[in-house]
Amino acid sequence: MLGIKSKSLFELKKLPKQRRSKATVEAILEAATQLLLEIGYDKTSTNRIAGRAGASIGSLYEYFPGKEAIFAEIRRREDAKIYRASAQNAVPDTISDMLRLHITAYVDFVRSNLDLHVALIREVPQFAVANAEAELLRIYLPLSTKELKERKQQLRKNRSPSFATEFIIRVVRGTISEYALYAPEHLNDRFTENLLDMLEGYLVG
Amino acid sequence: MLGIKSKSLFELKKLPKQRRSKATVEAILEAATQLLLEIGYDKTSTNRIAGRAGASIGSLYEYFPGKEAIFAEIRRREDAKIYRASAQNAVPDTISDMLRLHITAYVDFVRSNLDLHVALIREVPQFAVANAEAELLRIYLPLSTKELKERKQQLRKNRSPSFATEFIIRVVRGTISEYALYAPEHLNDRFTENLLDMLEGYLVG
DNA sequence: CTATAATATGAGCTATCACTCAGTTTAAAT
DNA sequence: ATTTAAACTGAGTGATAGCTCATATTATAG
Numbered sequence: 173m174l175g176i177k178s179k180s181l182f183e184l185k186k187l188p189k190q191r192r193s194k195a196t197v198e199a200i201l202e203a204a205t206q207l208l209l210e211i212g213y214d215k216t217s218t219n220r221i222a223g224r225a226g227a228s229i230g231s232l233y234e235y236f237p238g239k240e241a242i243f244a245e246i247r248r249r250e251d252a253k254i255y256r257a258s259a260q261n262a263v264p265d266t267i268s269d270m271l272r273l274h275i276t277a278y279v280d281f282v283r284s285n286l287d288l289h290v291a292l293i294r295e296v297p298q299f300a301v302a303n304a305e306a307e308l309l310r311i312y313l314p315l316s317t318k319e320l321k322e323r324k325q326q327l328r329k330n331r332s333p334s335f336a337t338e339f340i341i342r343v344v345r346g347t348i349s350e351y352a353l354y355a356p357e358h359l360n361d362r363f364t365e366n367l368l369d370m371l372e373g374y375l376v377g
Numbered sequence: 378m379l380g381i382k383s384k385s386l387f388e389l390k391k392l393p394k395q396r397r398s399k400a401t402v403e404a405i406l407e408a409a410t411q412l413l414l415e416i417g418y419d420k421t422s423t424n425r426i427a428g429r430a431g432a433s434i435g436s437l438y439e440y441f442p443g444k445e446a447i448f449a450e451i452r453r454r455e456d457a458k459i460y461r462a463s464a465q466n467a468v469p470d471t472i473s474d475m476l477r478l479h480i481t482a483y484v485d486f487v488r489s490n491l492d493l494h495v496a497l498i499r500e501v502p503q504f505a506v507a508n509a510e511a512e513l514l515r516i517y518l519p520l521s522t523k524e525l526k527e528r529k530q531q532l533r534k535n536r537s538p539s540f541a542t543e544f545i546i547r548v549v550r551g552t553i554s555e556y557a558l559y560a561p562e563h564l565n566d567r568f569t570e571n572l573l574d575m576l577e578g579y580l581v582g
Numbered sequence: 583c584t585a586t587a588a589t590a591t592g593a594g595c596t597a598t599c600a601c602t603c604a605g606t607t608t609a610a611a612t
Numbered sequence: 613a614t615t616t617a618a619a620c621t622g623a624g625t626g627a628t629a630g631c632t633c634a635t636a637t638t639a640t641a642g
Contacts, residue, residue, distance in 0.1 A: 190639070193589060214502070217629060228591045233631065297419070298499040298558065305559055338563070339571055343548065346555030350547045353503065354510055358543070366544055366579075373578040374571075391618095395609070398619060422599060433621045438601065 182244035182303055185237045197235050199225035201249075204242045209287055213243070213295035243296045244303065250285070250292065251308045257281050263319055267326045267376050270319060271368055275344060279364050282348055286359075290352050313337055320375075328377040340371060387449035387508055390442050402440050404430035406454075409447045414492055418448070418500035448501045449508065455490070455497065456513045462486050468524055472531045472581050475524060476573055480549060484569050487553055491564075495557050518542055525580075533582040545576060 188194040203224035207216040218239050222229045236242050257277045264270050282289050320333035327333065347367065351359045393399040408429035412421040423444050427434045441447050462482045469475050487494050497506070525538035532538065552572065556564045 188589090190588065192638080196589085218631075219629080222592095229631080230591055230633085231589070234589070239630070294503040302559075309559075335567070335571070338560070339568070342555045342560065343552045343575070346551035346553070347548045348551070350551030350554070354507075354514075355543070355547065362540070363544070366540070370548070370575060370579040373582075374575040377578075393619085395618065397608080401619080423601075424599080427622095434601080435603085435622065436620055439619070444600070 180241075180303070181237050182241050183237070184235055184241065184245065185233075186235055188235060193231075193235070196225070196227050196231055199227060200232055200236070200242065201246055205246055205288065208243070208246075208291050208295065212291075213297075218242075240297065243292070247292055247296065248307070250288065251305075254278060254281050255308065255311060265323075267320070267323050268372050270323075271340075271371055271375070275368055275371070276364060278344065279348060279359065279367075282352055283359055286352060286356055290356070293349055293353060309341070312341060316341070326376055328375065331375065336375060340375070343371070385446075385508070386442050387446050388442070389440055389446065389450065390438075391440055393440060398436075398440070401430070401432050401436055405432060405437055405441070405447065406451055410451055410493065413448070413451075413496050413500065417496075418502075423447075445502065448497070449506060452497055452501065452506050453512070455493065456510075459483060459486050460513065460516060470528075472525070472528050473577050475528075476545075476576050476580070480573055480576070481569060483549065484553060484564065484572075487557055488564055491557060491561055495561070498554055498558060514546070517546060521546070531581055533580065536580065541580060545580070548576070 184197075188197050200221060204216065204221045207221060207224060216239075218232055219229050221242065222232045225232075232242075236245075254277075257280075258274045261273055261277075264273060317334050317337040320327065320337055324333065327336070344367070348359070351363065389402075393402050405426060409421065409426045412426060412429060421444075423437055424434050426447065427437045430437075437447075441450075459482075462485075463479045466478055466482075469478060522539050522542040525532065525542055529538065532541070549572070553564070556568065
């Protein structure tokens with residue numbers, strides 16, 4: 173029997189309390205991000221992260237239960253940025269404008285952090301990241317379902333707001349990830365307009 | 378300087394010629410598939426694959442240049458199956474029927490091999506798999522563009538057949554992967570009908 | 583000033599891994 | 613029957629990885 177770790181492998185073991193230790197945690201996350209982009213997940217060892225961060229390996233394990241937790245935290249912060257980028261504007265009246273707002277914000281965000289976004293999808297074992305995904309969806313999904321219900325008269329008939337919300341979110345996320353991974357040079361305005369056109373046709377008709 | 382490997386890291390070093398060695402290669406691929414599903418990519422060592430396959434580690438390296446090549450071959454074969462599943466039927470006259478044919482074949486295939494499909498996306502380093510992706514698209518894309526051009530009168534105006542083909546393929550692949558990874562229980566007929574409805578609206582109107 | 587908690591250190595442990603190679607066995611070719 | 617090529621073998625190698633822990637330093641609290 174191997175040692176059982178009581179808390180999640182993907183969360184911080186302990187929150188830094190003093191200014192010094194907060195800086196250490198930030199430096200570790202920054203170093204891990206750089207190394208992920210430079211040499212990839214596999215070659216990024218915890219010792220190397222600590223070295224680049226100017227911290228000791230012991231300090232790293234003081235705050236993170238393991239390698240995966242570091243990247244899960246990076247992913248969580250990226251997801252939070254995406255969320256904020258969409259959520260900072262007022263909610264428009266029409267479904268069309270809602271779609272345009274959210275999707276352009278999303279595409280712009282992915283394009284402006286393309287390398288990191290791709291590296292996180294490509295290289296980080298997804299199981300370390302499933303929680304972050306679930307968290308994001310839990311925030312996003314009820315929010316948008318509510319928005320759709322309030323605009324139900326604009327919806328095509330037979331469209332269930334709750335089904336449509338998950339469907340749209342997954343179409344958008346899946347499609348953008350696919351382009352980011354395999355055809356980043358086609359992740360342009362023409363793509364965005366086509367995506368919007370397709371989704372508007374689906375939701376509004 | 379590390380040793381330079383002359384051929385691709387993702388292809389077979391040597392093709393088995395005799396019946397015995399062909400069986401060895403098949404056993405290795407089968408064992409690797411099982412272990413991927415049972416314990417994941419990282420824990421699946423080449424020694425363990427050889428052990429499960431009833432072959433020696435030396436034989437494994439006789440045919441595969443490295444661990445990644447084994448999984449690239451598994452992926453290549455899966456892709457070929459998907460392609461055959463779509464391509465075996467005659468090409469229908471209407472775009473709607475074309476979409477229905479290809480997409481139901483694709484969804485059915487993914488559902489019937491869900492665990493392996495998910496494991497290949499989740500766990501296998503994508504760079505080992507990028508070639509297989511490129512190969513698949515090279516076959517698929519011109520084929521479908523040609524089919525669309527022949528049905529241009531059915532297309533909504535302003536839809537470029539070549540752009541639309543890539544767009545549709547990536548929407549489908551991305552969306553289905555997203556559902557397979559994060560909501561496999563929602564990968565059902567209702568999902569398929571909505572996807573078809575959306576794409577038909579986009580292409581035909 | 584003292585006691586206690588927080589933070590930092592890094593040598594070293596255990597484990598495992600991908601891969602090599604010198605030699606043997608089996609099949610095909612002549 | 614002999615030669616040659618194909619296939620197989622598996623102990624061993626070098627490298628590196630994630631992680632622990634005993635100890636030391638710094639900050640906060642009373």
